[in-house]
Amino acid sequence: MHQLHFFPSRTMAIYVGRLFLIRSFAILFALVLILQTLDLLGESGKILAVAGNSDSDVWRYVGLRLPQIIETFLPFSVLLGTILTLATLNQNSEVIAMKAAGMSAHQVLAPLFLAAFLVAAISFVFNERIVTRANAALSAWQKVQYAEIPTDNGVRSNIWVRAGDDLIYAGRVETGGAAVRLAQVKIYERTSGVLSSMLSADSARPVSGGWELTGAKRFVRRSGTVTDLGTIVAAKGVRPDQFTLAQVDGDELPFGQLKSAIADLEAAGRPVDALKGVLWHKISGPLSAILMPLLGAVAAFGLARSGKLFVRAILGMGLGFAYFVADNFALAMGDLGAYSPFLAAWGPFILFALIGEMILIRTEE
Numbered sequence: 001m002h003q004l005h006f007f008p009s010r011t012m013a014i015y016v017g018r019l020f021l022i023r024s025f026a027i028l029f030a031l032v033l034i035l036q037t038l039d040l041l042g043e044s045g046k047i048l049a050v051a052g053n054s055d056s057d058v059w060r061y062v063g064l065r066l067p068q069i070i071e072t073f074l075p076f077s078v079l080l081g082t083i084l085t086l087a088t089l090n091q092n093s094e095v096i097a098m099k100a101a102g103m104s105a106h107q108v109l110a111p112l113f114l115a116a117f118l119v120a121a122i123s124f125v126f127n128e129r130i131v132t133r134a135n136a137a138l139s140a141w142q143k144v145q146y147a148e149i150p151t152d153n154g155v156r157s158n159i160w161v162r163a164g165d166d167l168i169y170a171g172r173v174e175t176g177g178a179a180v181r182l183a184q185v186k187i188y189e190r191t192s193g194v195l196s197s198m199l200s201a202d203s204a205r206p207v208s209g210g211w212e213l214t215g216a217k218r219f220v221r222r223s224g225t226v227t228d229l230g231t232i233v234a235a236k237g238v239r240p241d242q243f244t245l246a247q248v249d250g251d252e253l254p255f256g257q258l259k260s261a262i263a264d265l266e267a268a269g270r271p272v273d274a275l276k277g278v279l280w281h282k283i284s285g286p287l288s289a290i291l292m293p294l295l296g297a298v299a300a301f302g303l304a305r306s307g308k309l310f311v312r313a314i315l316g317m318g319l320g321f322a323y324f325v326a327d328n329f330a331l332a333m334g335d336l337g338a339y340s341p342f343l344a345a346w347g348p349f350i351l352f353a354l355i356g357e358m359i360l361i362r363t364e365e
Contacts, residue, residue: 012098016089017111020293024081024119031073032066039065047146057146064138067131074123078116078289079320082296085112087313095301105301105360112293123286128254136252161242162269165190168235170204173243180240181205185213187234195221199234210236242269250278258282273341277334280345288323288349294356295319301363319359323352 043065044058089095098108140149156173171184187199197220201213216229241264248261258279262272296316326348334344 009103013111013114015111016085016108017115019088020081020085020112020115021119023084024078027080027084028070028074028077031077032069035069035073036062036066039069050146052148053146061138061141061146064134064141067126067134068138071123071127071131074119075285075288075292075324076320078119079292079296079317082112082116082292083313083316083320086293086296086316087309090301090309105297109293109297109360113290116289116293120286120289123289124283127282127286132252132254135249139249139252156244159243160270161238163235163238165193166235168238170243175244179205180243182211182243197221199229204235206240207233210234211238242267248275250275250282255279255282273337274335276341277331277339277344280341281331284345284349285327288327291323291349291352291356292320294360295323295352297356297360298363319352319356323348326351 043061047053047057047061095108157171159170159173161168167188169186170182174181182204183202185201185204188195189197189199197218199216199218202215204211204213210233213232213234216232218227218229248265250258253261258275262275262279265272298312298316330339330344330348333339334341339347
């Protein structure tokens with residue numbers, strides 16, 4: 001009958017889950033304290049070297065950097081907390097007692113899965129509400145090398161827009177006034193993906209039916225001739241907001257805003273596959289906490305007195321760290337376009353879930 005219940009004992013579930021959570025967050029606290037201290041050794045000098053900065057700016061940096069460290073090392077802490085909890089239960093023969101009472105391996109691990117799901121939910125909310133804002137603020141501050149952040153003047157540079165088969169380049173986009181104005185404009189006119197001609201202009205402004213180009217010239221690739229066109233209307237159907245979309249950093253936007261930004265960029269003809277991978281990873285990243293009890297389960301089973309408990313703990317850590325390596329590799333491949341966004345975000349998660357389940361079933365069930 002016990003085999004039919006995922007949590008056969010409420011008392012046991014609370015006991016194991018509490019052990020897991022306490023150990024995981026204790027390890028996280030220790031890791032964050034050490035890593036933040038080491039990080040400050042390298043950055044505090046740069047911050048205080050800027051005229052006008054003081055100790056308060058160092059604490060400001062700590063407040064912005066701390067959420068990033070927590071986000072990065074929370075899955076590692078859950079992995080180490082899992083292995084420490086299961087190894088302790090195994091060492092004290094508590095796992096043997098649970099299995100003797102009729103509990104399966106999955107039932108022994110069930111409280112850890114539930115607690116890990118709670119950690120994943122907390123991690124997702126923490127990333128959405130705190131980490132994204134800290135990423136945006138710290139990135140802007142580091143771009144000016146910890147000096148005072150200047151006010152945005154509404155000028156963008158080196159903007160590319162795709163219009164059908166053509167590519168449009170604007171050296172400078174001015175958005176401070178009532179209307180968008182472009183400078184140093186080049187339109188690469190292509191036929192079936194092959195460059196046929198290039199239209200260049202000193203400036204451009206939006207008009208009814210397209211963009212009015214001033215000082216336009218057309219270079220024809222096949223003949224090698226350049227023709228002065230003066231003032232003409234081109235780039236029909238291209239909206240002004242396609243040039244005003246700023247460079248989007250997926251780590252600086254919460255899930256909903258990033259999804260909207262991706263839709264806008266896609267409509268503007270910008271490449272968005274890498275951002276889609278980041279979007280999916282905002283879900284798969286926190287959910288990796290649920291994988292850790294499965295990957296660290298090898299430390300829970302087997303006789304502790306056989307002398308192989310340490311080897312099993314090392315194997316569990318190896319599986320966990322292999323997942324993190326595969327996860328980062330898949331995201332890098334997604335950025336390069338070698339993997340689809342879904343595969344880049346979810347491929348390692350699904351693969352290691354199957355590996356962990358296979359090891360658990362073949363050795364314990």
